[in-house]
Amino acid sequence: QRPKNFPPGPPTLPVLGNLLHLSTDDPLKDFERLRKSYGNVFSVFIGPQPAVVINGLKAMKEALVNKGSDFAGRPQDLFINHVTQQLGVVLENYGTTWREHRRFALMTLRNFGLGKTSMEDRIHEEIQQTIKTLEKSIGSTLSPQVIFHNAASNIICQVLYGKRFEYNDEMIKVIIKCFTDNAKMTNGPWAMIYDSLPILRKLPLPFRKAFKNYETCKNIAFDLLKEHKETKVPGEPRDFVDCYLDELEKKSADSSFSEERLAGYSLDLYFAGTDTTSNTLLTGFLYLVGHPHIQERCQQEIDLVLEGKDQVSFEDRNNMPYMQAVIHEVQRIANIVPFSVFHATMKDTELMEYSIPKGTMVIQNMKSVLTEEGQWKFPHEFNPENFLNEKGEFVKPEAFMPFSAGPRVCLGEGLARMELFLTMVTLLRKFKFTWPEDAGEPDYTPIFGLTLTPKPYRMKVQLRSKQ
Numbered sequence: 102q103r104p105k106n107f108p109p110g111p112p113t114l115p116v117l118g119n120l121l122h123l124s125t126d127d128p129l130k131d132f133e134r135l136r137k138s139y140g141n142v143f144s145v146f147i148g149p150q151p152a153v154v155i156n157g158l159k160a161m162k163e164a165l166v167n168k169g170s171d172f173a174g175r176p177q178d179l180f181i182n183h184v185t186q187q188l189g190v191v192l193e194n195y196g197t198t199w200r201e202h203r204r205f206a207l208m209t210l211r212n213f214g215l216g217k218t219s220m221e222d223r224i225h226e227e228i229q230q231t232i233k234t235l236e237k238s239i240g241s242t243l244s245p246q247v248i249f250h251n252a253a254s255n256i257i258c259q260v261l262y263g264k265r266f267e268y269n270d271e272m273i274k275v276i277i278k279c280f281t282d283n284a285k286m287t288n289g290p291w292a293m294i295y296d297s298l299p300i301l302r303k304l305p306l307p308f309r310k311a312f313k314n315y316e317t318c319k320n321i322a323f324d325l326l327k328e329h330k331e332t333k334v335p336g337e338p339r340d341f342v343d344c345y346l347d348e349l350e351k352k353s354a355d356s357s358f359s360e361e362r363l364a365g366y367s368l369d370l371y372f373a374g375t376d377t378t379s380n381t382l383l384t385g386f387l388y389l390v391g392h393p394h395i396q397e398r399c400q401q402e403i404d405l406v407l408e409g410k411d412q413v414s415f416e417d418r419n420n421m422p423y424m425q426a427v428i429h430e431v432q433r434i435a436n437i438v439p440f441s442v443f444h445a446t447m448k449d450t451e452l453m454e455y456s457i458p459k460g461t462m463v464i465q466n467m468k469s470v471l472t473e474e475g476q477w478k479f480p481h482e483f484n485p486e487n488f489l490n491e492k493g494e495f496v497k498p499e500a501f502m503p504f505s506a507g508p509r510v511c512l513g514e515g516l517a518r519m520e521l522f523l524t525m526v527t528l529l530r531k532f533k534f535t536w537p538e539d540a541g542e543p544d545y546t547p548i549f550g551l552t553l554t555p556k557p558y559r560m561k562v563q564l565r566s567k568q
């Protein structure tokens with residue numbers, strides 16, 4: 102039963118709610134259909150729980166920005182909360198623990214010239230490893246999936262734990278497998294069943310695999326913490342974990358910092374920083390391979406701006422409007438976190454004149470903004486012109502919000518943007534990527550999950566002559 106003046110939605114079934122209205126392979130299509138019937142703010146029932154789905158820039162801004170604190174909570178009783186044992190920051194409810202931990206991460210990431218190497222240098226070091234791997238395939242084809250996951254994983258791993266893994270190390274394979282499996286399971290059919298039918302939660306059904314994966318990662322994180330505690334020099338932090346351990350030593354009795362939370366927190370950041378950036382890169386190269394004229398135009402701009410320079414710096418983006426437009430267009434079309442992270446209302450509130458009680462789950466349909474008609478010149482096609490004005494200058498429309506907005510906006514946005522720019526420019530400067538002749542047409546349809554992932558593909562790598 103919908104509460105009074107609650108956003109409308111399809112009729113519900115006892116126990117199942119709207120489970121049967123939502124395809125587990127691609128609920129994005131269902132949301133589009135429901136939006137057409139019920140408007141930009143509608144509701145669905147995940148089993149017994151009502152959820153409000155927000156669509157379009159106007160509603161999104163009202164909720165996330167104008168009424169940011171009303172909508173800044175997180176649901177606390179979903180599959181994903183139970184898997185991650187309520188640790189970390191991503192799923193922490195809006196309040197002191199979240200605020201203290203978010204502030205700490207932003208500050209630590211900002212101060213990151215941590216040690217002697219700046220963030221930019223660390224990213225470049227990892228890109229050199231990517232280049233070495235790509236060089237082994239010159240003249241032939243390769244699947245970029247593992248390469249980009251390894252690179253993104255190592256960059257954030259350096260920041261957090263001060264270490265990287267060789268690409269053939271068993272540990273990185275285990276971690277990435279756990280992350281990618283859990284990303285798919287989290288928005289998948291078994292998570293929906295878990296959330297809709299609490300009675301089944303204790304049964305040995307396939308969703309238990311996600312718990313096991315998390316436990317595996319948590320044990321790895323605990324080993325890394327132990328190593329840090331044994332080797333750390335007070336006041337000389339080497340990485341994020343050291344900074345947190347320093348903070349723990351200073352902590353007052355009522356502090357929300359704890360060793361257990363550090364394990365969960367570092368895993369949150371590790372996961373949030375791996376699957377997002379790597380899938381964006383994968384989508385980016387898929388589109389660039391499928392649109393060779395766009396790839397060539399990027400390369401012309403790169404050659405011109407970087408002439409005589411050894412390596413690109415993040416500053417160079419200001420002289421590369423086309424490259425900037427392409428990267429933003431990749432993020433727009435990739436829609437990497439399609440439902441953002443679910444929010445919850447912190448108090449009884451209103452949205453577009455509907456009443457929404459405290460504690461209601463809120464789902465952002467990101468695609469509805471990233472492809473909203475009226476907001477984009479070419480909402481439904483891959484076209485960097487979406488981010489260029491008539492003078493060829495880079496412009497960022499308000500509806501560009503792949504990192505979300507408001508108090509919960511992605512806290513790794515700065516790092517992600519730096520990674521995407523440095524990686525794409527460096528690789529496009531050195532290599533030409535083409536679609537293999539015998540591979541049919543590129544398939545741009547992504548696989549659904551917490552993150553959207555391109556279907557596995559191969560690309561051909563050649564060295565460019567002009568650099």
Ligand code: HEM
Nearest residue numbers: 191373374377378381438441442504505509511512513517
């Ligand atoms: C292309 C890359 C990325 C995209 C598209 C992305 C997108 C997002 C989105 C949509 C959210 C949810 C915001 C909300 O709830 O309203 C989010 C949250 C978050 N992201 Fe990212 N992200 C990316 C990279 C990263 C990286 C590299 C890190 C690690 C440093 C990171 C850390 C986080 C954290 C910790 C949160 C939770 C923030 C909170 O609850 O306060 N993300 N991200």
